[in-house]
Amino acid sequence: MTSLTSDDVRHIAKLCRLNIEESQLDTFATEMSAILGFIDTLKEVDTKGVEPTPQPTGITDRFREDIITTEGIEPKDLLDCSGLPIIDNQIQTPSAHG
Amino acid sequence: MGSLSELTIAQASTKLKAKEITSAELTQACIDRIEKVDGTINAVVYKNFDRALEEAKKIDDAGAFDNALSGIPYLTKDVYCEEGVPTTACSNMLREKNYTPPFDSTTTARLKAVGAISIGKVNTDEFTQGASTETSCYGVTKNPWDTEKVAGGSSGGSAAAVAADECLFALGTDTGGSIRQPAAYCGVTGIRPTYGRTSRYGVMSMASSLDVIGPLCKTVEDTALVLEAISGIDSMDATTGDTAVPNYSTALTGDVKGLKIGLPKEYFSDDMNEEVRQSIMDSCEVLKSLGAEIVDVSMPYTQYATPAYYVICPSEVSSNMSRYDGIRYGHTPLRQGSAGQVTTNLVEYYHQARSEGFGDEVKRRIMIGTYALSAGYYDAYYRQALKVRTLIQKDFEDVYKTVDALIAPVTPTAAFSIGAHDGDPVAMYLEDIFLDPQVMAGIPALSVPCGFTKENLPLGLQVMGPQWGEEVVLRIADAYEKSTEWNAQKPSL
Numbered sequence: 001m002t003s004l005t006s007d008d009v010r011h012i013a014k015l016c017r018l019n020i021e022e023s024q025l026d027t028f029a030t031e032m033s034a035i036l037g038f039i040d041t042l043k044e045v046d047t048k049g050v051e052p053t054p055q056p057t058g059i060t061d062r063f064r065e066d067i068i069t070t071e072g073i074e075p076k077d078l079l080d081c082s083g084l085p086i087i088d089n090q091i092q093t094p095s096a097h098g
Numbered sequence: 099m100g101s102l103s104e105l106t107i108a109q110a111s112t113k114l115k116a117k118e119i120t121s122a123e124l125t126q127a128c129i130d131r132i133e134k135v136d137g138t139i140n141a142v143v144y145k146n147f148d149r150a151l152e153e154a155k156k157i158d159d160a161g162a163f164d165n166a167l168s169g170i171p172y173l174t175k176d177v178y179c180e181e182g183v184p185t186t187a188c189s190n191m192l193r194e195k196n197y198t199p200p201f202d203s204t205t206t207a208r209l210k211a212v213g214a215i216s217i218g219k220v221n222t223d224e225f226t227q228g229a230s231t232e233t234s235c236y237g238v239t240k241n242p243w244d245t246e247k248v249a250g251g252s253s254g255g256s257a258a259a260v261a262a263d264e265c266l267f268a269l270g271t272d273t274g275g276s277i278r279q280p281a282a283y284c285g286v287t288g289i290r291p292t293y294g295r296t297s298r299y300g301v302m303s304m305a306s307s308l309d310v311i312g313p314l315c316k317t318v319e320d321t322a323l324v325l326e327a328i329s330g331i332d333s334m335d336a337t338t339g340d341t342a343v344p345n346y347s348t349a350l351t352g353d354v355k356g357l358k359i360g361l362p363k364e365y366f367s368d369d370m371n372e373e374v375r376q377s378i379m380d381s382c383e384v385l386k387s388l389g390a391e392i393v394d395v396s397m398p399y400t401q402y403a404t405p406a407y408y409v410i411c412p413s414e415v416s417s418n419m420s421r422y423d424g425i426r427y428g429h430t431p432l433r434q435g436s437a438g439q440v441t442t443n444l445v446e447y448y449h450q451a452r453s454e455g456f457g458d459e460v461k462r463r464i465m466i467g468t469y470a471l472s473a474g475y476y477d478a479y480y481r482q483a484l485k486v487r488t489l490i491q492k493d494f495e496d497v498y499k500t501v502d503a504l505i506a507p508v509t510p511t512a513a514f515s516i517g518a519h520d521g522d523p524v525a526m527y528l529e530d531i532f533l534d535p536q537v538m539a540g541i542p543a544l545s546v547p548c549g550f551t552k553e554n555l556p557l558g559l560q561v562m563g564p565q566w567g568e569e570v571v572l573r574i575a576d577a578y579e580k581s582t583e584w585n586a587q588k589p590s591l
Contacts, residue, residue, distance in 0.1 A: 004469075012465045015472070016416065017423070017445070019453040020461070027521075028462065034524050035466055039405045042482050045489065052484030053491060055307045055337065056293050056540025057565060062336045071334075077200035083430030093425055094447045 002036040004029045102127035103263045104588075107320040110266060111166045121154040121169030124266075125215050128171045132218075132264045135591045139240045139249070141259040143176055144184055144219035157213045166323045168213035173265040175256050176219040177226055177302040178203045178311075183216070187302050188234035189224045191428045191455030203300025204335065205269065205311055205328045212327050217265060221255030224457045226271055226304045227415065228252050229279060229529045230519070233459045238516055241283060242589035243555055247513040250280030256314045257284035262591055267315045267324055271301060273308045274407050275508075275533025278545040281314050282508035282558025285547045285587065287321050287575070288314040292565050293540035294339040296325075297332035305414035306337075308407070308537050317585060318546060318576040322346035325568065341566045349569035350576040355389030357574065360501035364400035365532055371511050377549035377557045378507050384581050385505070385574070393501055397493040402486050403534035408527055409470050409483035416467030419460065424451025462523065490538040498564045503574055507532050508545045508558035532560065542568045546575040547584035556584070 004012075006025035009032065013020045020028060075089060085092040102110070102124050113119045129147050136142045150171060157169045174180065177187050179199035186192040206216060223233040231239040231254035239254040241247040242262045249258040253270030257280035260268050270277040272290035281288030289312045296311045303309055313324035329343040361382065366375060382392045422428050424447060431441070431450040441447050456464070470479035497504065510531060519526040536543040541562055548559035559578065563571040579585055 009465070012469050013461075016461075016464045016468050017420075017448040017452055018456070018461055018464065019449045024458075028465070031462060031521075031523050032466060032469075034522075035408065035462075035527075036469075038524050038527070039409050039470075039479065039483075041405050042402060042409065042486055043478065045399070045402055045482070045486050047482060047485035047489070050485040050488050052481055053488040054484055056487070056491065056538070057337075057339060059294060059337060059339060064333065071201060073201050078426070081197060081200070081427040082425065083195050083428075084425065091425055094442050094444045096444045 002040060003033045004036065101131055101263065103131040103265070105266065106316045107166060107170050107266050107323055108317070110170060111163065114163045114169045120158045121215060122151060122158055124169065125150050125154040125171045125217060128217055128265050131262070135262050136264065138245060138591060139242055139258050139262055140237055141220050141239050141255040141262065141264060142173065142218050143188060143221050143236045143255065146183055146216060146218045150215050150217040154215050157215070165212040165327070167209065167327050169215065170266050171215040171217045172209070173218055173220045173256065173259050173268040174206060174216055175222050175253055175268070175270050177222060177271060178206050178269055179300040180206050180216060183219070185219065187225045188222050188236055189455065189457065189460070190235045191422050193235055194429050197427050201300060204297035204332045205301070208328050220259050220268060223252035224460055225302060225419070226252040226273060226276055227459050227463055229275070229526055231255060232516065233457055235457065240516070241513050242591055243285065244513070244553065246515055247555065248283065248516050250283035250513060252276040253288070253314060254280045257281050257286055257288065260284070260286045260314050260316060261589055267313050267320055269311065270314050271309060271311050273304050274411060274537055275530045277312050277314060278508050278533055278543060278558065278560060279529065281545040282556065283513040285556030285585070286314050286316060287318055287544065287546050287585065288312065289321050289325060289544040289568070289571070290536065290542060291325060291329065291568055292339070292542045294337045295329050295542070295566070295568065297335040297338050299332055299334035303418045305411040306418065307414060308411060318572055318579050319347070319350060321544070322350060322572050339566065344569050346568060346572055349573045351573060352577050352580060354385060354574055354577045357390045357503065358393055358501045359385060359390050359574065360393050360395035360497055360504045362395050362397045362400065362497070362504060362506055364397055365506040373551045374507050374509070374511065374557060378505065378559065381505065381548045381559045381578065384578055388577055388581060395497050395501060395504070397497055397535070399486065399489045399493050400535050403490050403538050404527060404531050406483040406486040406490070406538060407530065407534040409479045410487070412463040412467035413470050413480050414467070415463040416471065419464050422452060422455060423448050424455070429455035487538045490535055494539040494541055494564070503570050504562040506560045506562070508560045512551045512553070512555035512557055536562055541565050542571050544571050544575050546579055548582070549584060
């Protein structure tokens with residue numbers, strides 16, 4: 001059975017862009033190990049030769065003309081949803097370079 | 099009859115057309131009911147009353163009531179975007195700034211177009227991730243039948259609101275049973291249509307290959323009316339099907355003579371709850387007395403649906419939740435007056451926004467999904483789950499060669515106590531065991547009230563059809579409902 005340690009949780013959290021409090025690492029490790037133990041039962045299913053189903057109704061790619069449609073929504077309406085400063089119709093974020 | 103809010107859609111529509119009542123009176127009755135009982139059950143998280151009354155008056159002035167939903171007040175799960183209406187997914191990620199979308203979901207737009215009146219938002223587990231509404235940032239919704247019990251989830255606010263007559267119908271979403279389970283727990287009717295029958299555009303995503311939106315109503319007839327109004331292909335959601343939308347109301351013939359209905363043995367075990375088992379056996383007798391044939395069937399991969407769900411769902415959650423990075427919307431730790439340290443580094447900012455905004459269940463699902471999709475584990479978890487989905491879907495395809503529909507329990511027990519599964523996510527996930535096979539197969543499934551426990555808690559009968567086969571589901575459920583008295587009973591609040 002798959003078991004995660006606190007160090008594993010710390011690593012996964014970093015990949016997820018999440019900070020997990022040190023005091024919570026053990027709890028998450030225990031709970032996530034239990035979940036992985038539960039989903040491990042899938043390994044007993046013989047799926048040799050079975051194709052995966054990513055979407056249940058089998059609808060394939062649907063294309064449309066490459067035309068911008070705004071549905072009446074202006075860029076300003078969307079920018080207003082941000083809590084960060086807006087400069088020249090762009091959102092000012094913290095620096096990507098630290 | 100007490101308050102107008104107790105009316106069904108069909109009853110209210112008749113009265114509106116006959117000018118016996120106005121939409122403003124009906125809307126006001128729902129508002130009064132919410133003010134009276136919602137302090138007890140905590141279903142409503144945003145009240146849009148002034149706008150609702152304005153809209154109702156406009157509908158009254160126009161006076162047409164040409165659609166069954168014209169002038170009918172409803173509540174919306176707090177994940178449906180409505181232009182100018184705060185929509186928070188019951189998460190601190192969006193609650194802090196009261197995210198207010200500048201657009202409508204396709205479904206709320208379609209309802210607006212036929213004159214239905216949106217009166218507010220109802221509670222859900224955070225980003226619909228849960229089975230009890232206990233992960234909502236607004237606190238748990240209590241079951242109108244017993245306020246010590248959960249209303250179910252994630253559409254617990256929708257189910258409780260309908261059961262408590264706070265509205266005539268409510269919208270929910272069903273990713274892994276989130277319409278059917280609360281409907282069963284609260285004694286109302288809820289349908290998860292075929293995947294792609296209804297548009298997901300403008301509804302905050304949890305797991306995109308599993309999410310389906312649908313209504314919770316007081317009767318099967320009402321369910322057919324709402325489903326008709328919201329179904330159909332949508333250019334804004336490429337996964338909607340172009341299968342023609344039938345007139346569902348005409349499917350409610352009351353006649354189930356000659357229909358073959360399968361009873362899958364995998365939904366029953368020696369140690370299952372006796373009251374649940376008995377309620378389904380009694381339902382079989384009702385359907386037999388109406389002329390249906392009940393046939394024992396087997397679907398061997400049923401037991402793997404919930405483990406497959408808890409791989410596919412968190413994997414898609416980890417992807418969908420990545421959009422909540424505190425930049426375009428949502429929790430903004432950099433805001434002026436923010437407590438704590440303010441970062442100037444973008445990656446640290448992402449960490450801060452997401453850690454402060456998301457609750458533990460969402461974090462857990464993001465981490466499980468990221469783990470399942472990571473190099474070295476993808477084939478063992480995600481790809482294997484997608485193959486198991488194929489086998490589960492084949493189970494259904496095979497069985498529908500011999501039967502028209504299936505029936506089964508909705509839940510292993512009646513509503514559980516608030517806090518019963520604290521700290522035990524797997525126990526919470528097992529609440530879904532009868533609800534995940536249909537999700538894997540993308541088929542329609544409905545919960546209709548079918549009895550009460552000794553503690554007077556409602557139970558639900560699940561009726562399932564083949565993909566795009568909502569008509570047979572509604573027909574069976576309607577015939578069953580009209581032959582029983584379960585849905586006529588009301589909680590005392």
